[in-house]
Amino acid sequence: MKHAAATEPSETGFDTRLYARFPTQGGRPAGEFEALQKVWETPTGWRAFSAVNNNFIGFLFIVTAFGFFIAAGILSLLMRVQLAAPMDGVVPQETYNQLFTMHGSVMMFLFAVPAVEAVAVLLLPQMIAARDLPFPRLSAYSYWAYAIGGVVFFASIFFSLAPSDGWFMYPPLSSGVYSKGINADFWLLGIGFIEISAIAGAIELIVGVLRTRAPGMTLAKLPVYAWAVLIFGVMILLAFPAMIMVTFLLELERAFNWPLFDAMRGGDPLLYQHLFWFFGHPDVYIIFIPASAMVSTMIVTVAQKKLVGHELVVLAMIATGFISFGVWAHHMFTVGLPGLSAGYFSAASMAVAIPAGAQVFAWICTLAAGKVQRNVPSLFLVGGILIFVMGGLTGVMVGMVAFDGQAHDTYFVVAHFHYVLIGGMVFPLLAGFYYWTPMINGRQLSERLGRWAFWLCFTGVHLCFLPMHLSGLMGMPRRVDTYLPDRAWDLPNLVSTVGAFVMAAGVAAFLFDAMRCYLRFGSGGNARNVFHGGTLEWLSAGNYGVRSIPVVNDLEPLWADPQLAADVEAGRYFLPNTATGQRETLITSPTRAEPQYVQIMPGPSWWPLLSAVFTAGAFLLLTVQAMTLSVVCAVLTVVCLMRWPWFNDRHIEQTSVDAGDGILLPAYVAGPQAHGWWAAVLLCITLGMIFLMAMFGYLYLHGAHADRWRTAAPRDALVPGLALLAAAAGTAYAARPLMARLQRGSGASAALMAASALCLAAALALDVRDWWQAGLRGDASGQGATVYAMLAWHGSVVMAVLLSALYYALRWMRGLAPRPANKTLEALRILFIYAALEGAAGLLLPRVLPWSGA
Amino acid sequence: MKSPPAWTPLLTAFTIWFAHFMTCWAASELIWPHHRLANAAAWAATALALLALGVLAMHQHRQRTAGVLAQWHYRFALGAAALATVAVAFSALPAVVLRA
Numbered sequence: 001m002k003h004a005a006a007t008e009p010s011e012t013g014f015d016t017r018l019y020a021r022f023p024t025q026g027g028r029p030a031g032e033f034e035a036l037q038k039v040w041e042t043p044t045g046w047r048a049f050s051a052v053n054n055n056f057i058g059f060l061f062i063v064t065a066f067g068f069f070i071a072a073g074i075l076s077l078l079m080r081v082q083l084a085a086p087m088d089g090v091v092p093q094e095t096y097n098q099l100f101t102m103h104g105s106v107m108m109f110l111f112a113v114p115a116v117e118a119v120a121v122l123l124l125p126q127m128i129a130a131r132d133l134p135f136p137r138l139s140a141y142s143y144w145a146y147a148i149g150g151v152v153f154f155a156s157i158f159f160s161l162a163p164s165d166g167w168f169m170y171p172p173l174s175s176g177v178y179s180k181g182i183n184a185d186f187w188l189l190g191i192g193f194i195e196i197s198a199i200a201g202a203i204e205l206i207v208g209v210l211r212t213r214a215p216g217m218t219l220a221k222l223p224v225y226a227w228a229v230l231i232f233g234v235m236i237l238l239a240f241p242a243m244i245m246v247t248f249l250l251e252l253e254r255a256f257n258w259p260l261f262d263a264m265r266g267g268d269p270l271l272y273q274h275l276f277w278f279f280g281h282p283d284v285y286i287i288f289i290p291a292s293a294m295v296s297t298m299i300v301t302v303a304q305k306k307l308v309g310h311e312l313v314v315l316a317m318i319a320t321g322f323i324s325f326g327v328w329a330h331h332m333f334t335v336g337l338p339g340l341s342a343g344y345f346s347a348a349s350m351a352v353a354i355p356a357g358a359q360v361f362a363w364i365c366t367l368a369a370g371k372v373q374r375n376v377p378s379l380f381l382v383g384g385i386l387i388f389v390m391g392g393l394t395g396v397m398v399g400m401v402a403f404d405g406q407a408h409d410t411y412f413v414v415a416h417f418h419y420v421l422i423g424g425m426v427f428p429l430l431a432g433f434y435y436w437t438p439m440i441n442g443r444q445l446s447e448r449l450g451r452w453a454f455w456l457c458f459t460g461v462h463l464c465f466l467p468m469h470l471s472g473l474m475g476m477p478r479r480v481d482t483y484l485p486d487r488a489w490d491l492p493n494l495v496s497t498v499g500a501f502v503m504a505a506g507v508a509a510f511l512f513d514a515m516r517c518y519l520r521f522g523s524g525g526n527a528r529n530v531f532h533g534g535t536l537e538w539l540s541a542g543n544y545g546v547r548s549i550p551v552v553n554d555l556e557p558l559w560a561d562p563q564l565a566a567d568v569e570a571g572r573y574f575l576p577n578t579a580t581g582q583r584e585t586l587i588t589s590p591t592r593a594e595p596q597y598v599q600i601m602p603g604p605s606w607w608p609l610l611s612a613v614f615t616a617g618a619f620l621l622l623t624v625q626a627m628t629l630s631v632v633c634a635v636l637t638v639v640c641l642m643r644w645p646w647f648n649d650r651h652i653e654q655t656s657v658d659a660g661d662g663i664l665l666p667a668y669v670a671g672p673q674a675h676g677w678w679a680a681v682l683l684c685i686t687l688g689m690i691f692l693m694a695m696f697g698y699l700y701l702h703g704a705h706a707d708r709w710r711t712a713a714p715r716d717a718l719v720p721g722l723a724l725l726a727a728a729a730g731t732a733y734a735a736r737p738l739m740a741r742l743q744r745g746s747g748a749s750a751a752l753m754a755a756s757a758l759c760l761a762a763a764l765a766l767d768v769r770d771w772w773q774a775g776l777r778g779d780a781s782g783q784g785a786t787v788y789a790m791l792a793w794h795g796s797v798v799m800a801v802l803l804s805a806l807y808y809a810l811r812w813m814r815g816l817a818p819r820p821a822n823k824t825l826e827a828l829r830i831l832f833i834y835a836a837l838e839g840a841a842g843l844l845l846p847r848v849l850p851w852s853g854a
Numbered sequence: 855m856k857s858p859p860a861w862t863p864l865l866t867a868f869t870i871w872f873a874h875f876m877t878c879w880a881a882s883e884l885i886w887p888h889h890r891l892a893n894a895a896a897w898a899a900t901a902l903a904l905l906a907l908g909v910l911a912m913h914q915h916r917q918r919t920a921g922v923l924a925q926w927h928y929r930f931a932l933g934a935a936a937l938a939t940v941a942v943a944f945s946a947l948p949a950v951v952l953r954a
Contacts, residue, residue, distance in 0.1 A: 219860060219927075311926075311933070312933070315933045315937065318864060318865075318934070319868060319941075322868040322872055323941065326875045326945070338882050339952055339953070340892055340896075340952050341879055341883040343949075343951075343952045344945060347947055347948055348941075350944075354937075355937070590860065591860035
């Protein structure tokens, strides 16, 4: 039973009977452990900004996200002061509009999603016993992009430049006609930029879950939290593209007067709502699913009992992920959807409560079946479940079309989603802080202060949000800066304000405790696995993660094998040393987690930070229309992005290395086995989703305003364009086999990739010229706007392809594109082939529909 | 019989639900808004989706019998098929009780 994984058929050809060699016997060579520590050292002083290790970046990420939580919380307190009494004049109306817009935007975009992503960056590698995430520099870029973009975006409120149109920025209110100035642009470009950070993190986490698990950690043995991170990452890749596209479209409308959302000229504001909520509602589950898995993980420890219905919980999370993509229009019940359409969304909105409810029952059963530890994490867990269930029940209420018609845009909805988000995410996060702090720094947060924090937060939530159900049902609308006296809204509003401050006191108690605990520098404490958890994160001891990577045979390996921690610490499993003298981790197969190769990981670097600084500059300088500086920043971004992976892809002298007890694994792999190839595929899926949203925009506007489709589709570019795109895909595809076969294959591959990029650019130029000569203009109608929006997006992909071809040519010239295969070529040709497919879709759609032209 | 890729037992049933949902929605809002054809399209899509889920469950049972689908994957696949069947039937209810 000890090595059950060895009894099932192999996925990769790896002989799983080799697991029986572990734990090895005898001592380890002197100096081995010190060498491991040395390689994984975090730079000190100002060089710490170049650190890329997940422990360092993950911690910074969490602190920054929590900082935004505090900042957005302070904005909400200002709002509550304004609403404490009728006709109050504490905050001017325009400022109030900025406050609620920034509160919502910061909580959703700068706190909720980044916080769960940050916890994953810190926790996931420890939980699956990886030394780090597979692309540490991408994590660093993701963090710095988020931190810089977030701070600049938040600072806009101090200069009255903050957006004031609501966190969803609906047109026509947010269009150039009604929102003059650059406030809305700050939101559009700032949020769009932060989305890039989220997607970068998601790609990192998906590849991390699928490819860096400890040997033997099959899907059946995968911790529920790792499942949640996988689902979270996939959902980000599918949902966030809608947000990227909708911010892109609104910015196009504002900047170039393309009437995408102007109903008078063939656009439609409902297109914006569809795209926004196709992102917006799954976003709630993107936040909830990892937080719920944190609950599942902690409840197992708190109850000292295996999770009741583990498989059901995983199934429920996957079902929730799927169904969450079928509920977006329940935010649009009052816009006049066809009744049947509203019915479908209503049914799906109720159906999604079933898997969420299954998880809650699993938690309750686990607690009931175990012997519950009474401590601060358990208080936050139980309190969070209660609050979440209350929010879930009102969610089912507003999922009913008739009820929603009454409650829509009232404080009832405000109460509902605060219950859901606080119970489903904030309380689990606070529980997680108390639970995992000993893992991070070896110290415990205070039980006494923690209880104060819990009871203040728990009481404050109900005091603040329970009365909002009433004020909402009594007709008080959202987003009003004041109200008239004698409407019976005074008392519930006053109670809500008191509750907000009680909750703030609870958060302050936690903050004080956290600062007291984390600001004590010097060597960490020795309180490690104080709650007696069974998952692998409790093995973590330093930047290198685990001393050696164990073979996993159970969902709670530390409970199944009490000797495991000692054996891991003694270096008796995989990679007990640094086999190549560099940072390494084990890459395993996606299903059965069989060892495939040793990944040499990139170390500290300034390039991710510099890339993030210049990306932020390029985006944010656009908002103040400093075009020259923005272009300079964009060029510098490209230079940094090219320089960053320059030395990541290189063959080393050792073709294979000893991964532990004489088991030899390759040190360099290219193609579908390589983790980089997986990231390239995920990137193309994301790009595909973005373009799919653009195509949806075209189809939607065509369906809504076919009478405005007045320009006959030109077809001159159809055949030559498709031929060029086929040539682009063909040459990119051929680059790899030709490189392997020809003596001068490296040069041939560079030439073919350049030819492919040129074909793509030529096809795009033909397409644009065709529409222009047909008389279509972007600012003339919805038809022109959507066609040119698709072309503009495709143009940005083609630009990326041209730069990639240049990058590959430079690598070839420097001798960094070696035969018979290299990872860079494998990744780039996927992008090139994708770009050809996207070009073909963009060429065909507006010419096929409507087939008759106008 | 070949062993299926690991993701198919996890995702196929829910993908059928999603395709069914999107078909029903597109018919009711984008293609035939306020028209009885939207109801008819939903009925047809529901029959097809339920048929597909039945075929999927039988196929997975055969894979299990042939030993190419691990017990864990099989249990998971059956659970997903059951949930997706309920979701398909529930999603289709508005097409039965509401006029377009």
